[in-house]
Structures are given as C-alpha cells and as structure tokens.
Amino acid sequence: MIESLQKICKRELRRIFTIPAFYIVLFIIPPFLFCFYGLIYSKEKVLDLPVVIWDEDQSALSRELIFLLQQTESINFTHVVSDRKEMEKLINTGEAYGGIHFPEDMERDIKRTKAVTVGIFTNAASLVPSKLIYKDAMQVLLMANGGVILKKLTKKGVEKSTAMFLAQPIKLNTLPLFNPTYNYIKYLLPGLTSVTLQMVFLLIGVLVINYEKKTKTEKELRELSGFNVFAIIGGKFVAYFVPMIINYLILTILIFPLFGFGFEFLSFKFFFLLMLMLSACLALGMLVSALFDDIMFTTDVALFFSSPAFVFSGFTFPRWAMPWYDQYYAVLMPYTHFVDAYFKIGSMNLPLRYVTKEITILLAFIVFSFLLANVVYGSKMRRQQLKPAL
Incomplete structure (x- = not known):
C-alpha cells in the first residue's frame, strides 16, 4: 500500500x-x-481625512481649537461653511467625512461659566473614518475642557497642583494593544x-x-x-x-x-x-x-x-x-x-x-x-x- x-x-x-x-x-x-x-x-492607516469647520464663534478660543484639531492625524480641515445645511451637503456628497461646529458666543459663555455644546458630525456609513475623527476631536476637546477648568481655578487662587487635580480628577491612560497605530x-x-x-x-x-x-x-x-x-x-x-x-x-x-x-x-x-x-x-x-x-x-x-x-x-x-x-x-x-x-x-x-x-x-x-x-x-x-x- x-x-x-x-x-x-x-x-x-x-x-x-x-x-x-x-x-x-x-x-x-x-x-x-x-x-x-x-x-x-x-497607506497602512487613514490620515488627513477631509473635515468641515463651521465656526460661528470666530473667537481666539475657536481659532486655537481649530489649530489643535488640525494637528491631529485624522483631521484635515478642507472646507469652511456658514450653516448646517452646507455642512451636511458636503458630508452627504462624500466631499468630507465629518464636521466640527463651534456655537456662537462659545468663548463668552465659557468665561461666564455657562455650558457650551460643540458639535461633532461624522458620516457613520464610513465606520472607521468616522470613529477616527470622533476619537481625535474628543481628545482635543477634552484637553481644552481641562485647560478651561484649570484656568478658572487658578484665577480663584487655588494652588496649581490642586487645580490640576480638580480639573482632571481621573487620568485616562489609553493603551491600544497588538495594533496600536490602527x-x-x-x-x-x-x-x-x-x-x-x-x-x-x-x-x-x-x-x-x-x-x-x-x-x-x-x-x-x-x-x-x-x-x-x-x-x-x-x-x-x-x-x-x-x-x-x-x-x-x-x-x-x-x-x-x-x-x-x-x-x-x-x-x-x-x-x-x-x-x-x-x-x-x-x-x-x-x-x-x-x-x-x-x-x-x-x-x-x-x-x-x-x-x-x-x-x-x-x-x-x-x-x-x-x-x-x-x-x-x-x-x-x-x-x-x-x-x-x-x-x-x-x-x-x-x-x-x-x-x-x-x-x-x-x-x-x-x-x-x-x-x-x-x-x-x-x-x-x-x-x-x-x-x-x-
């Protein structure tokens, strides 16, 4: 055999x-x-995704946030719009994968300790790009939020170390395993x-x-x-x-x-x-x-x-x-x-x-x-x- x-x-x-x-x-x-x-x-990973900016505030704070957002890996501002309809049109036609909206009087309201809502628009039909835009935008906005709280506390005379703790009582350490760069x-x-x-x-x-x-x-x-x-x-x-x-x-x-x-x-x-x-x-x-x-x-x-x-x-x-x-x-x-x-x-x-x-x-x-x-x-x-x- x-x-x-x-x-x-x-x-x-x-x-x-x-x-x-x-x-x-x-x-x-x-x-x-x-x-x-x-x-x-x-190309290995998604970089510089086209994103729309809708800035109704037009303040020093909004410009600083736009600069920080532009430095992230996934966000690249390619269009500036003046209303929501124009933003949604660009996302719907595929010219942009998402959009960021800064509301009117954002900086003034923050200084008056009023709550402010920043809009993050993503095209969830493109699942991975939308998640990357959301992740990078949230990192910048959370950092900015902590900075605003820290500035307010130090102005009130709180020691810097205490103010930093109060601004960020829980430190988030994200460690992606096995494919950290996505x-x-x-x-x-x-x-x-x-x-x-x-x-x-x-x-x-x-x-x-x-x-x-x-x-x-x-x-x-x-x-x-x-x-x-x-x-x-x-x-x-x-x-x-x-x-x-x-x-x-x-x-x-x-x-x-x-x-x-x-x-x-x-x-x-x-x-x-x-x-x-x-x-x-x-x-x-x-x-x-x-x-x-x-x-x-x-x-x-x-x-x-x-x-x-x-x-x-x-x-x-x-x-x-x-x-x-x-x-x-x-x-x-x-x-x-x-x-x-x-x-x-x-x-x-x-x-x-x-x-x-x-x-x-x-x-x-x-x-x-x-x-x-x-x-x-x-x-x-x-x-x-x-x-x-x-």
Whole structure:
C-alpha cells in the first residue's frame, strides 16, 4: 500500500505542475491577489481625512481649537461653511467625512461659566473614518475642557497642583494593544491572504477526484493504485502539502516583508496553524469531490461555502453579535477556527497551548473529511467495478 500511495503522490505532483487548472489556481492567482490586497492598504492607516469647520464663534478660543484639531492625524480641515445645511451637503456628497461646529458666543459663555455644546458630525456609513475623527476631536476637546477648568481655578487662587487635580480628577491612560497605530495592512492583510488560500485549497479539493473524470484518467488512477482507495485519497492529499508550503513561503518571505511586516510569521506556530487550516479545507473539498461527480456543481458548492468565510469568521465583526443561526454556520467552516487561533498566536504572540481547542477542531475536520472521503469514494469505486458483471 505504501508503494501505491507513493506512486499516486508522485503522479499528483506531476499533475499539479503540468495541468493549467491546477498550477494557475495554486501558484499564479494567490500571489497576484496577495499583492492586490497589499496595494489596497499600502497607506497602512487613514490620515488627513477631509473635515468641515463651521465656526460661528470666530473667537481666539475657536481659532486655537481649530489649530489643535488640525494637528491631529485624522483631521484635515478642507472646507469652511456658514450653516448646517452646507455642512451636511458636503458630508452627504462624500466631499468630507465629518464636521466640527463651534456655537456662537462659545468663548463668552465659557468665561461666564455657562455650558457650551460643540458639535461633532461624522458620516457613520464610513465606520472607521468616522470613529477616527470622533476619537481625535474628543481628545482635543477634552484637553481644552481641562485647560478651561484649570484656568478658572487658578484665577480663584487655588494652588496649581490642586487645580490640576480638580480639573482632571481621573487620568485616562489609553493603551491600544497588538495594533496600536490602527494599521490597516497589519490588521487586514494576514486575514485576506489566509482566506484567499482557504478558498484556493477548498476549490482545488473539489477538483482532485472529479477532474480525473474530465481528463478521462480515472481508470489509469485506479489501476496505478491497485484499486486501493486509501492510496488514491491519501496520495493525492499528501501531494498538496508541496503547494501549501510554497504558498506559505511566498507569504512569509516575499509578500509580508514587501508590505512592511518583519519575519514574525516565519515561525513554527503560524506554519503549523496554516497547514492545519489548509489541510482541513483540502480534505473537506475532497469529500465534496467524492460525493458528487459534476465538476460545475462541486465548484459551486466550494464557492458557496468558502466565499462568506471572512464575514462569518469573526475577523471584522464579533460572532457572538451575529444571529444564532449564523454563529452555527460559522462553526462549520475551518477558517473560523483558524481565525480564533490566529488572533491568539499571530496578533497576541501567545504559545500554541492557548489554541489547543482550535487545533483539535481543525484536526477533527481533517480526520472526519478524509475518512469519509475514503468511504464514499471506495463505495462508488466498488459499485462501478460491479457494473460490468451485472
């Protein structure tokens, strides 16, 4: 059986590197998509978002606040307006992502200890830019608010140290972990590249057996294996570790360093986790290929199953906030468990023992799909062998 398995493995490797349907999908499309995704987010983070200023106060204080707001990373005042309607028009047409409004007599009211309301307008349809504008605007306005209180207290004769405490009784120390600069490329590129590989190996998996029918080589395959089902499924499965490793090296040695990563992904932890996920996808694809003979149908099944994986995985939106049926659907995808593990070992740099649960689930995907593919294809092969005798 070992000899048959080796023969099938060598044969499959030849097919991988000589049949366009295989080598284009495995070696040409992924690097192209990796670079395409990287170039989209090459600016790494959002800077200098166009913002509208509506200053009804026209005072020294409002001018100072405008200057401070302009110094932030995300706010860049590009339009000056004189009413709310004009501001909303600029935001609605996409010419600006937000607006700041200083009310009339703001400085005078502050000096008279009257409450003042400063307006921060954002386009929440663009979720990330609106949050960045709000965050930077609030930092400046809270600092200004503390400065106003401090000035009032010192004028009343309160000691400076006491006045500073009263102006800011609670100090807020914000420490963003794992991606402190809100870098788009460091957040999204690992996710987009891994979900691309997930789709590739699931798609290849559904072609592994069915493509033999299209090329009319199924009889040759069975004879080479000595009609050993395990040798056919196992030999083909083992052969695809070569393209898995090649794609891993392309990612970690070429793509990630090209877009500003170090070699932190060139590690056993990430390699092991990625191989498990891709193996699970391949085994699942092979099971679908064994179940159904029609190539178009199996390809549609693979695309239907893998296309929404990024959305359902929890990479950009927490799964616990999704409807219960979507949460169950997400659990059926190997990529979901890869993402859970990736956040721990890739983003947080935790040891592998923290992802024991995810590793176990991915191994279960591999074992279950592989064994069931053997049973289904073996049953189909036996039925076809008995047909002439009937």
